Amino acid sequence: MSRVTAIIAKDLRTEVRGGGRFLTIVLFAVTVLVTLGFALPSDSPARSTVAAGFIWTSIFLSAVLDLRTSWDAEHRDGMLDALRISRTTPAEIFLAKFATSFLSLALLAAVTVVAAAFGFGGESGKLLHAWLSITAGTVSVVAWGTLISALCIRVRSGDVLLPILLFPLIIPATIASVSLTSSFLNGTEVATGAWIVLASVGLIAFGTSLALFEYALDE
């Protein structure tokens, strides 16, 4: 675990010193949210209903950017090669990358939920629940996203392939998360089965990605 925490610490130091890549991603997410807001008339009653979907769209697009730029930087700076020839196992690299990206997306989700509630309306008393439902859904986004990002590093059109491969995989979790988030923001009945779906898909995504990650680093 010390190697995992060392990689996490390295990534966090890079983020703090590196000029605010996370802040750029947050700005991107908010920009997407604002843009989507123009998809509906200003007085549309559907705004609060679709807010959860808008949040998710914003999160996913931001996640793709975040994963891609993170892995590109690792590959460009030779960090990936250094990790590979060190005694760090592929599983440790995956765990560290997963933790860093998950933390990043969890923070992003908090900002986006608040921004969406402000812009589209929502029950302020349930924002924490809404954030939890989104964060639970991001487990599968980050797990599979980390794996697929590693696969697409040296691939032609890897930028485009990442969302093409990732988005269909995470849709079952998306449906459950959006359903929960919408329920919390609009004060409607919560489908508790959706939590089970989120947990199941999250576990499957994490387990398969952890097991297969070593093949993503193969030359």
Add this chain to the structure above:
Amino acid sequence: MRRLLLPATALASVAATLMIFLYAPTEALQGNVQRLFYIHVPSAWIAYCAFAVVAVASVGVLNRRDMDSLAKASAEIGVVFTTVVLITGMIWGSKVWGTPWVWDARLTSTLILWLIYLGYLAFRAATPAGETQARRAAVIGIIGAVDIPIIHFAVIWWANLHPQPVVLNPSGPQLPSEMLATLIVSLVAFSLIFVTLLKRRSTRIDNRLTVQQS
């Protein structure tokens, strides 16, 4: 056995065609459009089987077995049959539901599966052929295949517009015997078509790889 495969496929296909149009009764409420059922359901069966083959072959590739051509061939065939499922479903839905598409769980999950495997083939097309491509594609094939049980249980998880499973219903098949017989013959025919196509396509991929490497 191999020499019997093509004649058996042809025979089963002719039998299925004749049964679909001459033996199976016309459904009382839906009319002749219901006969798409005998293409739609076997195509869905083959789509699932093909992706299961991709998953198994992908595991084989990661275990250093020479199964990459089988995985690629199966994915290509699976995409074709999933396309048939979606198109026949849309034609059938237009007549029965009054709309070609609804975002219910089963249809949506089939569309997701189709997209996953198009992505798989796009990934293969973007990477140079070789062992690295085979292993990386195998990873995608395996994680794509986890969608298969979600599709099957989607009708159970979300009560929605798509009909409850008629044949794989816990209380037993609800089809009249003539329809059930026609469906079974169609399933056999489609399965033989799949095996024939898989054998030929994987051989062709192997031959092309041998020519490229020589």
